[in-house]
Amino acid sequence: MRPRWVGAMNFRRKFLLSVLAGALAALGHAPFDLWPVALLALAWLVWLVSIEPLAGRASVLAWAGGVGYFAIALHWIVQPFLVDVARHGWMAPFALVFVAAGLALFWGLAGWVSTKCPPRPIGFALALALAELARGYVLTGFPWALPAYVWTETPVRLTAALVGPFGLTALTLLIVSFPSLGQTRTRRLSFAGLSLVAIAALFATGLARDGDDNDQDKKIRLVQPNAPQHEKWDPEKAHLFVERMITFTQDDKGEVPPDLIIWPETAIPYRLDRADSVLSRLASAADGIPVVTGINRSDQGRNHNALITVERGGKVTQTYDKVHLVPFGEYIPFGQLARIVGLKSFAARDGYGFSPGPSVHLIDTPIGRALPLICYEAIFPQHIHASPERPDYLLQITNDAWFGTFSGPYQHLQQARFRAVEQGLPLVRVANTGVSAVIDARGEIKISLPLGKAGYRDAQLPVSLPPTLYSRTGDIPVAVVLLFMLGALTWTGWRNAIANGQ
Secondary structure, three states: OOOHHHHHOOHHHHHHHHHHHHHHHHHHOOOOOOHHHHHHHHHHHHHHHHOOOOHHHHHHHHHHHHHHHHHHHOHHHHHHHHOOHHHHHHHHHHHHHHHHHHHHHHHHHHHHHHOOOOOHHHHHHHHHHHHHHHHOOHHHOOOOOOHHHHHOOOHHHHHHHHHHHHHHHHHHHHHHHHHHOOOOHHHHHHHHHHHHHHHHHHHHHHHHHOOOOOEEEEEEEEEEOOOOHHHHOOOOOHHHHHHHHHHHHHOOOOOOOOOEEEOOOOOOOOOHHHOHHHHHHHHHHHOOOOEEEEEEEEEOOEEEEEEEEEEHHHEEEEEEEOOOOOEOOOEOOOHHHHHHHOOOOOOOOOOOOOOOOOOOOOEEEOOEEEEEEEHHHHHOHHHHHOOOOOOOEEEEEEOHHHHOOOOHHHHHHHHHHHHHHHHOOOEEEEEOOOOEEEEOOOOOEEEEEOOOOOEEEEEEEEOOOOOOHHHHHOOHHHHHHHHHHHHHHHHHHHHHHHHOOO
């Protein structure tokens, strides 16, 4: 039986409490990392949705929880609009409202589905896990702030090597659903105890996979210029950041110089066909050491956000064009229509965006074969599975200046750590304004340059681990299991309804 006060709770109060529960759940993400608060808040939301008997209202409550969750977790999304406040500032609040409300539709759909899948708490957990997986794929996908990421600062993140981020999301949601299963206080306490046992099992699984590995005898230099976004492309200041990076590149290389030097995304503020002099100076400063850097380039009338390798004499020996572009940031969907109505993207200098690269592929570096990830690409676990073969390490260049200085850059770093765990590979991350880091195959940060600081760091590349289970299977097994379990619950619900003459 439900407590009497539950029946007296009106729908408006449930709605507001659902928003609050979602907002508190978002505190599990960086920079707060309050995973116990997140678990309790998610459990609260599951309960609120589960006690609502009407499908439509359950859907609205789940949507409200999603609005609170995404409004807090993604509040950094207003930052790109504040780079040029005079032109774009008015869009900032609308962007946050539309993004939070739009992504919450996935949660709302899960709330509706749960009413067809008894027991309701389990049905909602499974439906929400499947909705989060869909969020990572539908309309090019946006799997930022998955519930699994609340475990980043705990050993539990290591279970992503087995089930991936969507599998860990499903396990997390199932665990928080258990306390809502009980119909009496005693049973609720029993199921809450089961949740604690399951959390302990996740920690034990993570600790069993933990360890301390040695670094390879391969040295890299991370160069972080710390160019504010509003100054990065300013003709009067852009060259100063280039000079800063050249100075960091040619600085004391010690008795054992680095094998590879890495600059961040769009580090060179000139298009490739106009950057010969800068590339020559870069190569001279590197003194024979290959340099990987980000730059924009054009090819047959198409603009690309690219990564290139520069060697002696400023010669470009390898190119990778970003494949997974940011909608409305790097390109406008329905581009010709966008030109007609005057919509422009933020990151492209001509305003109308970039074209995607033809394929995901590896590049050769002195420290091994690397899979390039340009900024946004690192949030997609499935992007790495598109690689034709397993790399020796993951290489992310990014410009997190777009994400502000509070939560966005740290959440982006969280996701990079998960990519390393999922694949059992070290990840080298170089960011314009930070956080630049070397991450080992278990997601631990070995060395870093803090947010908002200019400088460079030399580091050894960590060793890779054997291929993980998730690196072999991807997301299909998780999707199949979730669909099967939801189907089984739905069939059970129909059978019981028929037996009861409903």
